[in-house]
Amino acid sequence: MPGWPANPVIFPKPADEHAWSTRAVLGEELWITERPRDTAMAVNAAATLAGITALIAARRRRAAPAAAATVVMMALLLVYWRLMAGYYSRHRGANTG
Template sequence: MTELDDGSLEAWFWRRHANPRSGWSRVPVGAVIVYAVYRRDARLLAGALVWTVCNPFVFPPPETDEAWMTRAVLAERWWVRAEGNGTVGLARPNVFNGVAATGFCVALYAAWRRRPRLAAIGTALSVSLKLWWLRLLVRRYDARARAEE
């Protein structure tokens, strides 16, 4: 995890966010936000947003990078910083993240309009495609690491 050791505040943040408990505990937050919008529950929405912001600061840095979610966070940072890519776009793999973001917007709109089936489909699509995007990044990240050995 040497790419996260440059001493900056950003590196400190990413080291802590790389803890698999940080990553996995953020996965259901999108669903909680959609549910809060559907229920018109401002407290639940505020709690989900506060958790999203505070989450990386709650967990210590991971001891190793063996966990899949740790490598997913490292791969995302590598993809954006070292490779100079964005996170959405029309090319693979970013198209998956772009469609995931669109699915989340659909889920929020459906929740606001109180259409539970569409909200659930949009949420499931969003989470599934985000994890698929991370899966593809982890494959590339791991392949790069093997090639450097």
């Protein structure tokens, strides 16, 4: 859950920033504070729509459309995480202080 207030309490600060997933999460934390209207927002919205589509298809017991929408959602989430890792790389020193 992005931006969930308990995350900093439950999960300690990472030991380093070598892992791609760490940079993606840290990038998302920076990105959420600014909410720029950029490609990441569009990708996130599309992933959300694909997830909703998957849930509706699953509720209707339509396995193929549910699976296809899930694949699309996961692919879009990987693109989103890549964008967040890149955002972190570009902005990591700007918000410290």
